[in-house]
Amino acid sequence: MTTLIGLSGSLRQGSLNTALLKAAAAAMPDGATLTIGSIRGIPLYDGDLEAADGIPKPVEELKDAIAAADGLLLVTPEYNNSIPGVFKNAIDWLSRPPADIPRVFGGKPVALMGASPGGFGTILSQNAWLPVLRTLGAELWSEGRLLVSRAHTIVGEDGAISDPKIAEQLRSFLRGFTVFAQTSRGK
Numbered sequence: 001m002t003t004l005i006g007l008s009g010s011l012r013q014g015s016l017n018t019a020l021l022k023a024a025a026a027a028m029p030d031g032a033t034l035t036i037g038s039i040r041g042i043p044l045y046d047g048d049l050e051a052a053d054g055i056p057k058p059v060e061e062l063k064d065a066i067a068a069a070d071g072l073l074l075v076t077p078e079y080n081n082s083i084p085g086v087f088k089n090a091i092d093w094l095s096r097p098p099a100d101i102p103r104v105f106g107g108k109p110v111a112l113m114g115a116s117p118g119g120f121g122t123i124l125s126q127n128a129w130l131p132v133l134r135t136l137g138a139e140l141w142s143e144g145r146l147l148v149s150r151a152h153t154i155v156g157e158d159g160a161i162s163d164p165k166i167a168e169q170l171r172s173f174l175r176g177f178t179v180f181a182q183t184s185r186g187k
Contacts, residue, residue, distance in 0.1 A: 001183050002032040005065055006073035009087030009114075011040055016115040016151040020170075021075045022159025027171050032178045034073065037062055039090035048112035051097060059093045063104050064067075066094065071109035071181030072138070078116055088132070095136060105136035109181040113146035113173060115155055121147025141180040146173045 006025065008018040025034040041058040041183075044048065049056075066072055077084050095101050110133055114122030126145065133140050146169060148154060152165045161167040 002070045002185075003068070004028075004032065004034045004071045004073055004178070004181060005037050005069040006034050006075060007037050007039055007087075007090070009039070009074065009076045009090075011086055015077070015115065015155055016148075016155055017075045017077050019155045019157050019159050020115040020148060020151065021073070023098050023155060023161050023167075024073065024075070024083075024159075024174060026159055027167070027174055029127045029171070029178050030174045032174075034174075035065070035069070037065055039086065042090045042093055045089055045095065045096075051052060055096060056093070059090075059096070062090075063094055063100060065093055066108070067104050069108075070185045071111065071177065072109050073113070073142075073177065073180045074129065076112060076114040076122055076125045076129065078114060078118075081124045081127055082128045083132070091132060091136075101136055102146040105138045107184070108138045109177070110138040110186045111141040111144070111173070111177040111180075112146075115148040115151035117150060117152045119149050121146055123151045139184055141177050143180065144173045144176045146170060 006021045008021045010017045028034050112126045116122050154166050
């Protein structure tokens, strides 16, 4: 069984990206599962807080879940043509202390997808993640890309996708990433 964990980069209750993540969890290929993790409850990164109190419990729990998974799916919104601050902040915490980076991200198969109400999907945000993932030593799956444009007309809050073409693109994306995660992890 291939196990993936997915994170939405939005905290908003009606998030298009969280809905897309729910759709992905429901569309996983046979022999694979996608657990939905959360960045909710992760404080703003503060080195003084880390020095005084250590790694916050929600961060430790998420680090352990990512380390245990065969692959990580980042479902990223695009804010001001780049990575949402709250999502980058979570990844910054997940990379603390630096000695944990190899355990959490080192060689970890990672895929990016995203949904946007605009016409370009989340192409700029996905591109902005590339140097971050490279720095962390993650193994980016670059065979597929899923950019859901005008997502407010396609993806329901429950993760239902009304456009059959987008639903098939999602299934194809997930099949490809699952095979990549299996191959990368020697399954």
